[in-house]
Amino acid sequence: MSRARFLPSCGVGILHHSEHPSERTTSFPEAELPRRTSPPLGGILRGLARAENRFWGLVVAVGLISGLGAVVLLKVLRFTQHLFWRSEVEGFLAGVIASPPWRRFLVPVLGGALVSLMTLLVGQPLRGHGTAGIIESIWVKAGRLSLLRALFRGFVSIIAVALGAPLGREGALLSTGAASGSALAHRLRLPSGQARLLVACGAAAGIASAYNAPIGAALFGLEVLLGSFALELFGPIVVSCVVATLVSRAFVADRPIYVIPHYVLTHPRELMLALLLGVLMGAASALYVRGINLLSDSLARAPDWLQPFLPLVAMSLVGLAAIWLPYLLGNGYDSVNAALLGKMPLLLLAMLPLAKLLATSLCAGAGVPGGLFTPSLFYGALLGGAFGAGVGVLWPGGAPSGAYALLGMVAVLAGTTHASVSSVLLIFEMTADYDLILPLMLCAVISAVVSRWLEPESLYTSVLNRRNVRMPATVPQWLREEGARALLKPVEQRINPSAPFQEVVVLLLEQPPGADLYVTDSQGRLLGVIVLDALKGHLPDHTLLEATVAADVMDVNVPVITPSFSLAEVARSFGKTTLERLPVVDRDRRLLGTVSKSDVLQRGQF
Structure with missing residues (x-):
């Protein structure tokens, strides 16, 4: 059963699955028909063309707004990082490590104080990574999202990440793009089906501009947000992602997010190790989902008077830990890059993933807004790197640890999202290394299967289940x-x-x-x-x-x-x-x- 049936007809390219183009009609008052100077059929066709052109224009507009919004937010991120850490985004970790211990503690405390202050101003917690809310908006709320809240929350999220919150920058970009699609749809009073699709277009465009990955982002929008690869959905999602990526490439950077050496895993021994890594990463993915949920549930039960101050407490604890482990601060881009290049010691590869999981869970549960996508890449890359480094010690002569770090990234991403296809293509686009595509696919599928067996809910659906929101099944009716x-x-x-x-x-x-x-x-x-x-x-x-x-x-x-x-x-x-x-x-x-x-x-x- 395809979940694409909510779409109304909005032109030649978007139809109900049960509707044939020949069955479509447009209603006109009968009293006006004799006054027309053109044949009724011609008027109907022109009306359809206008409706289609308007929708596709909105698809392009959503991609453009998402791309420009991503550019602005990323500029704010870099400016704030440079202001407080004396570094650009590429050297964020170097700036943190070079900072004195008092700065590593006080800057995150300042970030927590900012989030607590904003929480008090709006009167409600800012917790949540946004993706679950977008899915809920698409399937339950007819595509309704508050643009002002999304912009406010996105700005606070970017500042918090720049000040050291161990969360991802993509949360702000994704929610801003989705809210822009919702605002346009409801401003123009589009049918709910088109509104939902525009929300998905905006969210996918936000991911595309954040990671310079239009193909993977489009498939993420289809697989995770819409739960369907229906052809009617594919066109609008792709157009929005392409437009957003072009804008991002023009103003930010036109290169893969991670530049890595040329890795090859073709030996049977290495493929068997990839299979084993997929199983281990599946279990680690289930642990990641449960860890995030456990702390979120625990902190949600805190007294109401304490809730606004939880971000300050959480960021203070992260700042205290950063005195000895500066790698915990920020979204972890530099640490992932070091793991992919094989430049991180085995001790850190083994110790940092659990420490990062604890810090991320603490801040996300306490109400610090941010994404969980990039922290999951950190978690997977370092665990995979630790696996590769350990294999290198016990069984020398194999592939470098960086290759296994890449496999760990895709395995954890697939295991936490239960979205193998988009995970493989996202990681491929982030690294531009096609030679590892077969082991990547293998690890992703195995990890997703093991993770789903241990933890049936993904990182996103688990949040929705706690809100008593049930999603439609994503597998065909005959199969389930x-x-x-x-x-x-x-x-x-x-x-x-x-x-x-x-x-x-x-x-x-x-x-x-x-x-x-x-x-x-x-x-x-x-x-x-x-x-x-x-x-x-x-x-x-x-x-x-x-x-x-x-x-x-x-x-x-x-x-x-x-x-x-x-x-x-x-x-x-x-x-x-x-x-x-x-x-x-x-x-x-x-x-x-x-x-x-x-x-x-x-x-x-x-």
Whole structure:
């Protein structure tokens, strides 16, 4: 089932999946038709063209606004970093390390004080990394986002990251782009489907401009935000990402985010290590998601009077840790670059990921606004680098640690977002190293599978679940549909048709509530069902009780289910009876088990 069905028709390129172009009409008052100087069909076609042109113009405008907004925010980031750390963005870590200990402590404290002050001014916490809110806006709120709040929150986020918050800069760019799409859509009173799509276009454009990655950002918008690769969605997302990337390249930089050596992983031993790394990174991804959620939930339960001051407390603790571990400050770009180049010591590679996870979770849960995308790259790159460095010590002569750092990046990104396709292309575009594409794909898929097995919710859907927001399924209906076999429970008690009535009564009374007694022959074939309630008022003559057997009181007309029944067919079978359970039999009528009505209600999609 494609989740693209919410889209209304807005031109030739965007249609309902169930709507054929030939079925589309435009309504005009009949009284006005004779006054037209052109044929009605020509007027309809021109109207469609105008609607289509307007929408595509808005797609371009959203990309342009997102790109320009990213340029402005990145300029603010660099200016603030240079002002407080005496460094440009490329040398942020060098500036932090060169700073005296008092500055490493006081500058983050200043950032926390700023966030606390802004929280008091707006009267509500600024916590959250934005992506979950955008997904909720698209699917629940008809694409509605507050532009003023997004701009305010984005500006505070950029300043906080520049002052040392261990979060990502992409949060501000993504939310600003999404809010601009929402504002344009609702200003022009577009249908909710077009508004939702423009929000996704703006968010994807923000990612594209942040990382100079238009392909990966477009697929991120489709895979994570919209949950569909439908062709009708692809065009607008791509156009917005391309426009935003062109603007970013013109004013910021036209090169990959990470410039790395030429790495190759082709030896069978290295591919086996990549498989192992994918499994380990899947577990690490689940730990990342749970760590973020655990601290967020814990801090959300703090007293209301304390909530505005949590950012100050969290940033003070991060500043204190930065006296000894300056690598924790900022989004971690320089540390990731060092890991990719193989220039970071093994001790730091092993120690920093958990320290960064703790610092990021603390600040995100305390209400410091920022992204979790870049910190996850830090976490994955350093864990992968530690794996590669450890392998190099135990098994010399293999690939350098930087190659495994790259695999760790994509594996954690795929594991935390549950979006393997966009993760691979984002990392590929950030590094421009195509030769590692096969190990990247392998690691991403394995990590996503392991992470989903250990932690079913992604970094984004876990936030939505805490808000009681349920997302539509992203897999096809035919693939996720469950049948009777998935709900089958074994039968613990059967009875022979010749069993005396006294034994029948004893066994019935021993059954749990809602359970019945199944009569089977010597080969396990179902002959009938004995229901306790059905016996009331229908007992045989008391003088004949000693001669009564199970076959005399069983119901042979109870509906039966086969393992091939779909969930809908099972539900229809329950509609024919008042029983809480129905027997499941094979083609020879051998009893396989039962299905309960409560399981059907819990698993069904209604």
